[in-house]
Amino acid sequence: MTSIKIRTFAVALATIGATTLTASSAQAAQQGYDCDTGYVCFYSGPNGTGTRCAWLVDDPDWQGGNIQCNAFSVPRSIYNMGVAGYPDHIAYYQETDYVNRKGCTAPGQYGNLAGTYSIRSHKWHRSC
Numbered sequence: 001m002t003s004i005k006i007r008t009f010a011v012a013l014a015t016i017g018a019t020t021l022t023a024s025s026a027q028a029a030q031q032g033y034d035c036d037t038g039y040v041c042f043y044s045g046p047n048g049t050g051t052r053c054a055w056l057v058d059d060p061d062w063q064g065g066n067i068q069c070n071a072f073s074v075p076r077s078i079y080n081m082g083v084a085g086y087p088d089h090i091a092y093y094q095e096t097d098y099v100n101r102k103g104c105t106a107p108g109q110y111g112n113l114a115g116t117y118s119i120r121s122h123k124w125h126r127s128c
Contacts, residue, residue, distance in 0.1 A: 033110045035079040040090040040105075040122065042075035046112045050076065058123045061096040073118040079110035087124035096120045104128035 033048030035041035044050035053069035062069045082088030088107040094100040
């Protein structure tokens with residue numbers, strides 16, 4: 001009877017340990033993404049790493065507009081911290097003046113981009 005209790009206890013500890021590792025891994029994956037509320041952030045590296053360029057407003061030209069991102073032209077990841085109630089979905093475009101849309105990210109979403117195309121402009125929308 002004692003060995004059954006010990007095994008049950010050991011299995012319970014193993015399950016708790018696995019759950020803790022899973023939670024820690026998820027937290028570690030998100031830690032690379034640093035972006036303030038209301039902004040969209042693009043990163044030069046995958047998983048929100050590398051150089052970050054952040055905007056609160058639309059930008060028709062990343063390299064010649066009021067806010068410039070000359071650090072990189074091919075973003076590898078994105079984090080959209082748009083605020084609900086405003087246009088909060090971010091569409092990004094390969095050319096200036098919102099031409100040749102490459103994708104759209106919903107608020108609160110983050111992730112890696114293909115990294116095979118440059119981005120030159122972005123615009124906030126109410127939906128993708």
